[in-house]
Ligand SMILES: NC(=O)c1ccc[n+]([C@@H]2O[C@H](COP(=O)([O-])OP(=O)(O)OC[C@H]3O[C@@H](n4cnc5c(N)ncnc54)[C@H](O)[C@@H]3O)[C@@H](O)[C@H]2O)c1
């Protein structure tokens with residue numbers, strides 16, 4: 001089950017998937033939060049939700065079209081009185097890998113303008129798997145208890161909460177108004193005893209302690225709750241008449257002194273390394289705790305910083321839940337399928353005896369590449385103790401977070417007799433062309449080019465994807481259909497669909513899933529894209545290594561198709577010389593002695609280039625090409641290869657004949673910042689970073705991410721850190737946001 005990268009998706013496919021996800025997530029939310037009877041595993045639910053969020057983020061316009069706006073939990077169930085929370089109750093963002101935690105902390109530092117070595121402490125505490133509850137005390141007396149509900153309005157469970165021993169009815173020395181928040185949960189022992197009792201008396205059997213806790217608290221008759229052994233940990237707060245403390249950890253201490261249970265594994269950590277150590281220590285104690293936890297929650301300790309960081313729509317920016325990894329499972333590898341990608345890459349996929357991993361049935365998993373199967377990493381070092389993977393083997397499947405399941409390990413004890421070493425195909429399984437592996441490339445590629453149907457379909461999918469031509473009504477599925485019918489083989493064919501098959505549009509209208517309206521709409525959408533921005537066109541060609549950024553830079557630099565293809569032609573001899581030099585360098589690397597290597601290599605490169613007798617014009621064109629922002633020799637070479645390939649070039653020409661290219665706006669040359677290198681740092685208040693960059697570039701400035709001697713201007717907002725220091729050292733002109741806007745005449 002592979003998921004398509006949202007960035008390469010078409011709006012039609014995205015809408016469909018979003019709608020399907022929305023229906024599933026909403027149903028699961030109701031089953032879980034309202035009925036306390038989940039119909040999906042948490043891992044599967046999390047996967048759906050993350051996928052939903054990733055798509056909604058990539059296609060904000062779809063989220064605005066009325067698809068589900070993100071929310072917390074589920075609305076309060078009918079039957080309960082409703083309580084509007086004075087301060088919203090939130091969910092938590094998730095981290096799965098250590099890297100996610102590093103990214104989280106780095107993001108906070110950026111947001112706060114803290115340098116990477118400035119102190120930033122966090123609390124770490126178990127994430128209790130129960131349900132959250134908000135308790136309101138006025139003048140020390142418990143007056144109200146509410147569930148989270150949808151975050152804004154919860155269910156009134158005051159009478160139920162009064163039956164829980166861990167929840168004090170009276171507290172002494174508290175602020176006049178104090179809302180204590182925490183988790184209601186049930187211990188393993190109590191959960192089991194409850195189910196045994198219910199089995200005897202014919203009561204409801206709960207699937208897990210969380211459901212039992214939620215089902216027990218959310219009873220219309222509080223006397224039923226009284227008979228259920230619920231517990232409560234305090235970890236947070238809502239409305240307060242005066243501050244509780246200055247730090248998270250002191251606030252927890254304060255709860256403790258007021259008579260609440262707080263989790264004994266709560267710690268304050270000074271570094272990420274400390275957080276991770278504590279995470280692993282909690283993970284080790286997990287089985288012995290006697291209650292369910294599903295991760296560790298990290299919170300910024302300084303409450304003033306929490307305040308500054310604030311909230312996103314449903315989660316605080318200052319906290320994250322570091323979830324425990326999804327389970328592992330063993331199963332049999334029944335076969336290895338080879339998928340062929342857009343650039344011909346052959347990717348091995350494990351076909352598995354279906355197995356449940358973290359609540360999801362997995363029947364496919366990635367095997368990465370040839371070396372991975374053989375037991376090697378990209379540098380040739382052994383992995384899995386050098387064990388290779390063979391068809392028939394028992395393999396361990398690992399699945400965490402959003403990540404596609406992967407084959408992680410092999411059980412040699414269960415290897416069937418006669419299992420053979422896997423021979424990676426040397427020919428493309430789709431077109432039978434030789435599959436070649438170049439020096440330094442981990443991937444073997446089909447050399448069939450345009451004759452390979454697998455590559456052709458992937459290229460077409462790329463062509464209609466969101467960042468390229470983004471043709472409404474023409475998603476991956478339609479492209480596959482049209483290609484298998486022989487209607488479209490290459491991008492140019494899309495623009496001939498109407499002439500070829502459109503007379504009366506009989507053919508299309510008669511197809512299943514199509515009608516008069518959708519066929520007409522499709523042709524209109526195609527016509528709409530006959531005028532296309534230059535950068536989208538370049539990206540849509542699907543040249544290896546030429547991504548969105550390189551395409552934009554090429555478009556800005558060359559401005560017209562004629563100039564672009566002319567540059568490719570002119571630079572070709574120098575590109576070939578560059579390749580010859582690369583090859584010479586590679587063989588030299590294998591022989592030369594370490595000390596002499598550098599000098600030797602540059603000598604060998606020079607000789608290889610000299611042997612190619614590159615004209616000064618060609619050299620200048622090549623130098624120009626690799627100097628295009630962010631391009632460099634690898635991308636430039638791949639670009640040059642594409643244009644020098646006669647079949648590909650002919651396909652480009654056929655496509656261009658249908659198009660009118662919209663050239664990018666010329667940057668202003670007479671602006672005060674034209675040609676200047678600018679760096680933005682700190683918090684910008686009047687524009688986003690992206691806006692600031694776009695405006696500066698439109699005025700002919702170059703925007704860079706780091707301060708160096710080449711920097712002309714540093715625009716520093718509040719919270720600017722090391723960049724401002726460096727600029728001062730180098731004597732770089734520094735100004736604030738207003739001065740900058742003044743300078744560019746946009747104050
Ligand atoms: N299986 C299903 O069908 C299904 C459906 C909906 C939700 N879910 C589960 O619920 C989760 C989403 O629910 P969510 O929005 O409550 O998110 P969440 O449970 O992942 O995280 C937020 C919650 O963590 C709790 N929490 C526990 N310990 C905490 C601590 N020390 N500090 C702060 N908060 C703490 C709070 O109640 C808070 O509301 C999903 O990840 C999924 O696992 C499952």
Ligand SMILES: [Zn+2]
Pocket residue numbers: 340428429430431432433446447448449452453454455
């Ligand atoms: Zn092929």
